[in-house]
Amino acid sequence: MLDGYFRATNEPASFRIALLVPQTLTKATATISDVTQIAASGGYTAVNGATGLTLARSAAGWDAITENTVLNYVTVAMADAKFLSTGKMPATGESARWAAICDAATPNNIIAIIDLEFPRDVPVSGWELTIENTTLVIGII
Amino acid sequence: MGFMTNRGVKAMANTYFRADATDTPTTFRMALVTSAVVPTVDTALLSELTQIATGNGYTTVTSGAGLAVERSSVGFDTITQDDTNNRAFVQIKDLTWTASGTFPASGNPARYAVLVDDEASPQVIAVFDLGNDVTLVNGQPLILQNYSITGTN
Numbered sequence: 429m430l431d432g433y434f435r436a437t438n439e440p441a442s443f444r445i446a447l448l449v450p451q452t453l454t455k456a457t458a459t460i461s462d463v464t465q466i467a468a469s470g471g472y473t474a475v476n477g478a479t480g481l482t483l484a485r486s487a488a489g490w491d492a493i494t495e496n497t498v499l500n501y502v503t504v505a506m507a508d509a510k511f512l513s514t515g516k517m518p519a520t521g522e523s524a525r526w527a528a529i530c531d532a533a534t535p536n537n538i539i540a541i542i543d544l545e546f547p548r549d550v551p552v553s554g555w556e557l558t559i560e561n562t563t564l565v566i567g568i569i
Numbered sequence: 570m571g572f573m574t575n576r577g578v579k580a581m582a583n584t585y586f587r588a589d590a591t592d593t594p595t596t597f598r599m600a601l602v603t604s605a606v607v608p609t610v611d612t613a614l615l616s617e618l619t620q621i622a623t624g625n626g627y628t629t630v631t632s633g634a635g636l637a638v639e640r641s642s643v644g645f646d647t648i649t650q651d652d653t654n655n656r657a658f659v660q661i662k663d664l665t666w667t668a669s670g671t672f673p674a675s676g677n678p679a680r681y682a683v684l685v686d687d688e689a690s691p692q693v694i695a696v697f698d699l700g701n702d703v704t705l706v707n708g709q710p711l712i713l714q715n716y717s718i719t720g721t722n
Contacts, residue, residue, distance in 0.1 A: 436641055
């Protein structure tokens with residue numbers, strides 16, 4: 429974010445949302461190559477560069493931004509991200525435990541991690557896994 | 570050494586996540602302000618502060634004037650990711666004002682440097698304490714060297 433804002437470098441054209449299997453993630457986790465996504469099946473398209481569920485880099489993708497001058501932080505609210513299943517999602521392998529907000533570079537840089545709290549899957553076709561009401565909190569240094 | 574303001578973080582997030590045209594600067598500028606009003610994290614606009622007097626080497630910062638800091642790897646010449654301490658910092662190029670007479674030309678001395686954007690009413694993005702009141706004599710430079718902005722998570 430510092431690079432994009434101050435240097436006009438590495439500004440994403442859009443963002444991607446990846447679903448990750450249970451694994452240990454840290455603040456040093458850097459790119460999509462460092463993590464394991466759920467199997468690309470049942471309606472899930474693995475994030476890889478320009479592919480994967482897209483989140484617009486606009487007020488459509490991030491529908492609210494708030495400056496809190498009392499507690500000194502800024503919040504950015506993400507639009508709901510919906511994964512529509514075309515069968516059991518994932519069809520094989522482990523369920524989704526984390527979601528990762530990535531840019532669209534190759535490999536995708538991981539910008540933020542969302543804790544899904546427990547392993548999630550979608551059992552039948554036509555159901556959705558929706559990540560809603562997600563807000564990034566950015567503090568002040 | 571310095572800190573980002575709430576408004577600066579908001580502008581950064583609005584640019585990065587939402588590509589907001591208003592908050593995306595073409596260039597940044599560095600202003601010198603007095604201690605008459607102490608900048609805080611809640612300082613939003615340059616107009617809330619008191620710049621030193623124009624003249625003798627200082628040009629008052631407005632949306633189109635004053636010492637520019639390019640929005641590029643020229644203006645911000647180094648960026649570093651520190652995985653050990655979970656932070657990143659971007660370093661500003663060295664900035665110099667050279668006095669052409671008593672500096673400031675009149676009024677109170679410089680105490681803070683503030684990085685602003687180029688909106689019609691410039692927003693304060695970051696604040697740097699110069700450590701003490703600064704006045705210069707003719708020919709003397711004021712150099713801001715290796716100033717950086719830190720982000721953490």
